Amino acid sequence: MKIGIVGFPGSGKTTLFNALTGQNVPIGFGSKVNLGTIKVPDSRVDRLAQIGNPRRVNYAEVLFADVPGGRGSASLDPQTLGKIREMDALVQVIRGFSDDGTPPNPASELRSFEAELILSDMGIIEKVIERLRKSRSDAHQLAILERCLAHLETEQPLRTLALSDEEKAAITGFTFLSLKPILFVLSLPEGAPVDALPEDLARVADEKNALVVPICTAIEAEIAALDPADQAEFLADLGLGEPAVTRFVQAAYRMLNLITFLTFGPTECRAWPLRCGSTAVDAAHSIHSDLARGFIRAEVIAFADFDRYESEAACREAGVFRVEGRDYIIQDGDICHIRFNV
Template sequence: MKVGLTGFASAGKTTVFNALTGLQAPTGSQGESRRNLGVIKVPDARVDALAAHYAPRKTTYAEVNFVDFPPSRAAGGRRAVLDAETVAQLRDADALVEVVRGFPDLTGAPPTPVQDLEAFAAELVLADLAVVEKRLERVRKEKGHEREKVLLERVVTDLEAGRALRTLSLPADERRALAGFAFLSLQPLLVVMNVPEAEAGRPLPADVAARARAEGAEGLVLSAPVEAELSQLEPGDRAAFLADLGLEASARDRFIRAGYALLDLISFLTAGEDECRAWPIGRGTTAVKAAGKVHSDIERGFIRAEVIGWEDFARHGSEVKCREAGRLRLEGKDYVVQDGDVIHFRFNV
């Protein structure tokens, strides 16, 4: 999963990037000129259990890749909310994470998260409007784009009314028709409100949560200093530290969970002495498409999938025992992969 961090200048994007990735990219005016790339490994007890069993040469967790952009510049070098290059790279992400300032700014002015959410949503809508209008100009001149024209004209009406495309209930065929445009306001959106330490244990304020929902987004609260302290603690001490703050999990864990839910992702597993690995896929993915995640040759030459459900693997403890107990299933191309399935693909190329 690749996420693009976005939001207004000085909202704390790089601070949140550091909190989630554990990296130490420079923030404030020191961080102005660079793009930061980072990765979170998704903790997965099932991968740990497989690795304990197989002692593989390599253990690979699912990953969330982050891009944190330097402040945008418009022509002439002035600051802009989103420049063309940033927009192009955001379109390439699977999801957007909008960082919203929840702390007083440098002048001491209190945060205005609801207004910021509204204003930033308008920026995403404007970026999309520019794309649709350009395309509409083309299809109006050429013949034979009737259906696309009708769809785009409706999209323009929604965008002009300030509606994010993700808030519309679009049928699957329209969604497919729009996918190629990679509209920013159609991308899944997770709002992260960056708050002071004293507010770390509070939920997202109700007005902010309502605003996020109105944009079709999910939201969570993160306190960067709390995450930094947490990462310094021994794993055994973390739960008590979080409980003291009234938190059930670290922001990193809550973020991963929210991201998986937002994108409707699950993981299947592959296991062996070479590698034990989690592979994130969309819920509803078929076995042959899941095979393609591992390698395009395996998708092309797919014969069948040998599948052990996670509960069976956990109960019997090994592939051999599952086979003996008749819990190893042979599935075809169209089998819908389930979360935690341990899969061995048979293929022939």
């Protein structure tokens, strides 16, 4: 899964990317997409590692991409839109600080960026509709696209349109920009309060069916560049328990509609990302295709139960150890052991 960090030039995209990854990508109008893999903080993994002391501990990971915002223009060029189209989900960084004396206008910036995505989608849909009307080849897809176009004409993104899973599948090949899940980050200056949003920004984000996370990106980038021991001291001096980017990464993970299942043993404790609603055999496949091909059963313990009893034997005795079939829907925090035969 790839999350694109997007926005207009000068909004703080690369600063956020550096804060997330600990990298030191130069700030400016570059044309390169920078990539960084982020571990998703998870106290459940920490607890399992504490209980079992496995040799390896691995957290779930998400790939972030710092997408260039263009060459200083207040609109997005086709090349930038094409790069955004490659992403599975988006994080729009919105300027919340003064720039060369220009005060921020976060709500307006959010609307303007969304308008760019909407216009791009409209241009594609209009061409496809024209082709389908001439060929009369797919009346079902045509009807869906006409609904989409009517919705976009109200200046609303496609993510706010009620589409069934079947309807989404019918148009997935077009990779519409305004259909992608999105999270907004308000990039604040040092010393700005992060516990309240401008009222107009909160209202617009709610209309767009999205969440806003306020972050002092420059401070967070400074924290990320420190050694872990120095990070703790710096956070304590600021009166913070954890970096704001920790909350952001967890919010981005939820935005992707992901849950976490866990595998645990003396060799390794590992968190695995999985789409919400996935089955036991889907979980098996995410570990290795052989496990899915030869799936027999999943042995499952909820994390809360393991946290309480602290061993498989005690969970069995308490009656919270379960055996599930291939169609079992994996729940967030399930500890799974896949039995298979190939």
